[in-house]
Amino acid sequence: MGGGSFALEMLFRYAGIWMLLLSVTALTGIILGITIDLRWFVIGLMVVFVVIPMVLAFLYYYFGLRRECFINTIPHTVVVNNAGVTVRMHLPDNGSDEPGAEGSSAESDKEPRIREEFFPYVQMQPYRIGSKSVIIPLRTPAKGFIWIPADAFEEQEELAEALQLIDTRIAELHPAKTK
Numbered sequence: 260m261g262g263g264s265f266a267l268e269m270l271f272r273y274a275g276i277w278m279l280l281l282s283v284t285a286l287t288g289i290i291l292g293i294t295i296d297l298r299w300f301v302i303g304l305m306v307v308f309v310v311i312p313m314v315l316a317f318l319y320y321y322f323g324l325r326r327e328c329f330i331n332t333i334p335h336t337v338v339v340n341n342a343g344v345t346v347r348m349h350l351p352d353n354g355s356d357e358p359g360a361e362g363s364s365a366e367s368d369k370e371p372r373i374r375e376e377f378f379p380y381v382q383m384q385p386y387r388i389g390s391k392s393v394i395i396p397l398r399t400p401a402k403g404f405i406w407i408p409a410d411a412f413e414e415q416e417e418l419a420e421a422l423q424l425i426d427t428r429i430a431e432l433h434p435a436k437t438k
Contacts, residue, residue, distance in 0.1 A: 265331055269323055272404065273318060281311050288300065288303025322403070333350065334348070343428075344377075346376045351372075381432055382398050383398065383405075388422075393406075
């Protein structure tokens with residue numbers, strides 16, 4: 260998941276109403292500043308250049324750095340089984356574990372480190388299908404999401420089977436919330 264699509268997903272998922280409200284307030288202030296009084300123009304610009312960047316920084320620090328969200332921006336593989344979804348992140352090995360490994364030519368030949376994060380179906384909400392991916396929101400207190408690109412599977416049938424398993428398991432665990 261690219262940085263821009265990750266930012267948009269976080270923005271619409273966690274602060275869509277607030278950003279819409281702030282944008283309307285800023286636009287109203289700018290329009291009133293042009294037509295009525297210059298002080299409204301300054302208030303509109305303050306919303307644009309002070310308040311909105313603070314809200315975006317809050318989103319990044321509060322949601323974007325959670326383990327349930329940042330996994331989407333790191334190269335990873337997703338394993339779907341009956342217990343839940345395991346995300347295997349492929350972290351680059353910078354050679355910090357080996358003394359004197361700086362500048363060695365073998366750094367490019369090293370395999371990436373693997374870190375696994377497991378998400379049981381109890382934490383998941385019904386998924387949302389997009390044009391090129393599937394987003395599985397996580398229940399509170401996690402407040403994150405798992406992004407599965409459609410091209411992650413070689414065959415469309417594999418993707419359909421994985422989504423069917425996820426849907427079935429979520430429906431079994433939360434029957435009233437999925438209808």
